[in-house]
Amino acid sequence: MLLSFSLNLSKPMNTKYTGQSANRVDGPLKVTGKAKYAAEFEAEGLLYGYIINSAIAKGEIASIDSSEALKLEGVIKVFTHEEVSGLAWFNIKYKDMDSPAGNPFRPLHDNKILYSMQPIGLVIAESFELARYAASLVKVLYDQEEHVTNLQDNLQLSKEAPMGKIGYVQPKDRGDAEKAYGQSEHKIQGEYVHAAEHHNPLEMFATTAIWEGKNKITLYDKTQGVSNVQTYISNVFGLKMKNVRVISPFVGGGFGSGLRPQYQVFMATLAALELERPVKVVMTRQQMFSFGHRPGTVQRVAMSADANGKLTSIQHGAWGETSKYEDYTEIVVNWSGTMYNCENVKLKYELVKLDVATPTDMRAPGAVTSAHAFESAIDEMAYEVKIDPLEFRKINYAEDDQVEGKPYSSKELRKCYEEGAKKFGWENRPIEPGTMREGNQLIGWGMANGAWDALQMPAKAGATLTSDGKLTVSSGTSDIGTGTYTIMTQIAAETLGMDLDDVTFKLGDTNMPMAPLEGGSWTAASVGSAVKAVCEEIKERLFEMASDTESTSLSGAHKSELHIDQGYISLKSNPAARIAVTELMRVAGATGISETAASGPDPAAKKTHSFNSHAAVFAEVKVDIDLGTVIVSRVVCAVAAGKILNPKTAGSQILGSVVWGISKALEEETVMDNNFGRFMNHSLAEYHVAVNKDINDIDIIFVEEHDDLVNPLGIKGVGEIGIIAVAPAIANAVFHATGVRVRDLPITMDKVLQIAVEDRNQVKV
Numbered sequence: 001m002l003l004s005f006s007l008n009l010s011k012p013m014n015t016k017y018t019g020q021s022a023n024r025v026d027g028p029l030k031v032t033g034k035a036k037y038a039a040e041f042e043a044e045g046l047l048y049g050y051i052i053n054s055a056i057a058k059g060e061i062a063s064i065d066s067s068e069a070l071k072l073e074g075v076i077k078v079f080t081h082e083e084v085s086g087l088a089w090f091n092i093k094y095k096d097m098d099s100p101a102g103n104p105f106r107p108l109h110d111n112k113i114l115y116s117m118q119p120i121g122l123v124i125a126e127s128f129e130l131a132r133y134a135a136s137l138v139k140v141l142y143d144q145e146e147h148v149t150n151l152q153d154n155l156q157l158s159k160e161a162p163m164g165k166i167g168y169v170q171p172k173d174r175g176d177a178e179k180a181y182g183q184s185e186h187k188i189q190g191e192y193v194h195a196a197e198h199h200n201p202l203e204m205f206a207t208t209a210i211w212e213g214k215n216k217i218t219l220y221d222k223t224q225g226v227s228n229v230q231t232y233i234s235n236v237f238g239l240k241m242k243n244v245r246v247i248s249p250f251v252g253g254g255f256g257s258g259l260r261p262q263y264q265v266f267m268a269t270l271a272a273l274e275l276e277r278p279v280k281v282v283m284t285r286q287q288m289f290s291f292g293h294r295p296g297t298v299q300r301v302a303m304s305a306d307a308n309g310k311l312t313s314i315q316h317g318a319w320g321e322t323s324k325y326e327d328y329t330e331i332v333v334n335w336s337g338t339m340y341n342c343e344n345v346k347l348k349y350e351l352v353k354l355d356v357a358t359p360t361d362m363r364a365p366g367a368v369t370s371a372h373a374f375e376s377a378i379d380e381m382a383y384e385v386k387i388d389p390l391e392f393r394k395i396n397y398a399e400d401d402q403v404e405g406k407p408y409s410s411k412e413l414r415k416c417y418e419e420g421a422k423k424f425g426w427e428n429r430p431i432e433p434g435t436m437r438e439g440n441q442l443i444g445w446g447m448a449n450g451a452w453d454a455l456q457m458p459a460k461a462g463a464t465l466t467s468d469g470k471l472t473v474s475s476g477t478s479d480i481g482t483g484t485y486t487i488m489t490q491i492a493a494e495t496l497g498m499d500l501d502d503v504t505f506k507l508g509d510t511n512m513p514m515a516p517l518e519g520g521s522w523t524a525a526s527v528g529s530a531v532k533a534v535c536e537e538i539k540e541r542l543f544e545m546a547s548d549t550e551s552t553s554l555s556g557a558h559k560s561e562l563h564i565d566q567g568y569i570s571l572k573s574n575p576a577a578r579i580a581v582t583e584l585m586r587v588a589g590a591t592g593i594s595e596t597a598a599s600g601p602d603p604a605a606k607k608t609h610s611f612n613s614h615a616a617v618f619a620e621v622k623v624d625i626d627l628g629t630v631i632v633s634r635v636v637c638a639v640a641a642g643k644i645l646n647p648k649t650a651g652s653q654i655l656g657s658v659v660w661g662i663s664k665a666l667e668e669e670t671v672m673d674n675n676f677g678r679f680m681n682h683s684l685a686e687y688h689v690a691v692n693k694d695i696n697d698i699d700i701i702f703v704e705e706h707d708d709l710v711n712p713l714g715i716k717g718v719g720e721i722g723i724i725a726v727a728p729a730i731a732n733a734v735f736h737a738t739g740v741r742v743r744d745l746p747i748t749m750d751k752v753l754q755i756a757v758e759d760r761n762q763v764k765v
């Protein structure tokens with residue numbers, strides 16, 4: 001395995017920390033096991049919960065008999081809907097910050113079964129193993145009803161997706177796509193399908209709930225947003241916000257699965273409040289498949305072009321699955337209206353309600369789904385007009401946001417094309433498929449591109465500088481492995497001219513200034529802006545102190561004349577006139593300076609510009625002509641995402657995204673057994689993900705992209721942009737290798753082999 005980073009940042013760095021690679025500040029805590037995750041907090045008298053899940057997909061619980069379980073010594077209680085349905089909080093507002101339209105699932109609310117593996121009971125015992133064993137003794141009888149879980153067979157049940165979820169915008173049409181399609185000489189169409197996928201973070205969902213007295217609780221929870229959990233739990237249980245404290249210092253991966261509070265936090269809180277004891281509830285790996293997934297989606301794309309390769313029409317329809325109780329939406333087809341210059345666009349996005357858990361956001365939700373279909377279709381169109389797929393994209397390049405009619409604040413996708421193609425060696429690509437071969441391996445080169453939102457959300461941060469010259473900055477955000485701890489430390493250190501070692505960044509506590517959910521790739525821009533703002537406030541206070549403190553060399557100086565670096569405040573005009581920050585605070589008699597600050601997006605900029613990050617992905621595959629196996633031998637991912645705060649942590653984000661993209665293209669799918677209405681492969685043994693053996697060369701390029709408009713830091717975020725175009729680039733490479741198109745993800749050997757046999761004669765070898 002060879003992984004390499006090539007960073008192309010041609011301008012010299014004029015900054016000390018931001019823009020420079022730095023190791024993770026939380027790395028030592030993680031590798032020594034000192035970083036504590038939600039399930040690792042202890043309390044005296046701690047009880048353990050084990051969740052019972054429904055065996056059927058639809059119907060009612062006829063009876064639950066817990067008597068055998070309760071006979072065991074050490075089993076304290078079994079909570080079921082019968083036990084808790086009388087509690088007052090069942091009529092209270094139940095939404096969370098990421099709720100789509102509909103009524104969120106209420107664990108233990110009544111005897112209704114809405115989906116297979118729905119939580120229906122909680123056994124509390126003195127140990128986890130005992131609770132788990134006791135759960136096996138609880139007898140549940142059901143009145144089963146017929147369920148509907150097959151998306152592809154039920155597209156006729158679809159309805160237009162409603163508004164309701166934060167960030168969801170309904171797609172807009174323009175021109176007359178059907179007419180243009182009808183009149184075009186060159187046209188293609190296809191149907192593209194992918195099954196449900198699950199996030200599978202390393203850390204299972206877990207909550208350690210500490211009962212703090214009547215109506216008061218502290219929750220150590222696995223979440224991508226402590227504030228969201230606080231709001232949800234206080235809503236659900238009718239507790240005052242200040243009496244619900246949520247703490248989440250470390251998260252072992254989220255990928256969107258932790259944006260919404262999951263049912264274990266409800267269960268742990270319920271038990272702790274009712275039993276007035278601390279309670280820990282941890283999901284099993286199997287249960288990690290029981291609360292939300294990337295929705296299985298069927299897509300149809302039709303497009304046409306003239307003989308010069310100019311797109312004349314785009315039609316893109318998508319049918320996503322959702323639950324019976326909520327309308328989960330994501331932005332799928334809208335991207336097809338913005339990616340390319342085209343006058344006639346028709347888009348449609350509908351939902352099919354099934355007896356499944358509500359799907360949930362998963363890394364680049366919607367965009368990754370869209371790109372699979374749309375970027376494959378673009379490839380098909382390019383072959384139809386016999387133009388190189390990269391050239392075809394350049395011919396149809398959109399300078400401006402085609403939907404909003406606004407320019408992008410920056411869009412260096414062309415640079416991604418150029419630098420990515422050069423690194424990959426794209427210019428040597430034969431245009432005909434099936435023309436490169438090494439022994440039994442057919443070799444193919446494919447590419448695709450993608451875009452993601454560059455968003456900023458309101459956020460707050462606090463900071464305290466103590467007289468020993470140490471700075472502590474805090475914000476109630478989270479670090480789901482993205483590097484938040486590290487980049488916030490860098491921003492703070494840079495703003496106050498300090499060493500990284502003298503700065504401590506803290507996060508993941510509702511007692512800290514409020515931050516948005518960590519998601520949407522917006523944390524760097526959002527929390528980073530708040531951290532910068534609060535450090536500017538501290539700087540301002542220091543400069544005032546320098547000016548106001550008598551008998552220093554800076555007395556009376558205006559703040560505009562002052563400079564701070566390496567622990568000293570000095571006169572810009574005369575760097576020799578300086579005082580150490582620690583000395584200044586001592587002389588001024590200050591033990592510490594504390595500030596808080598808020599930041600948010602600039603509404604004026606939003607009116608005039610659109611903000612996206614972009615990426616181009618180039619992939620090489622080797623397809624075994626006899627076995628149908630696909631090996632992704634090389635990937636080059638070129639990213640334009642504004643200023644890169646820390647190429648090392650940002651590079652890891654893109655690297656992880658590319659690995660996941662390979663996994664998505666070739667391996668990942670959660671298979672629904674429609675007879676049972678249940679996901680069959682709910683374990684890491686049977687839900688396949690890419691492992692070391694599947695990963696070969698990956699090259700990451702951050703192209704230079706300067707952006708003053710997106711936010712003052714010029715950041716676009718990198719958590720999601722890397723994955724979007726990977727699967728279509730691989731699918732396109734498989735076509736280039738074999739001359740046949742697999743439109744159904746994942747591209748498993750059975751599909752390839754079937755095609756290879758059917759089409760062997762088509763392949764020129």
Ligand code: MOS
Nearest residue numbers: 256362363519520
């Ligand atoms: Mo991401 S799917 O916004 O955690």
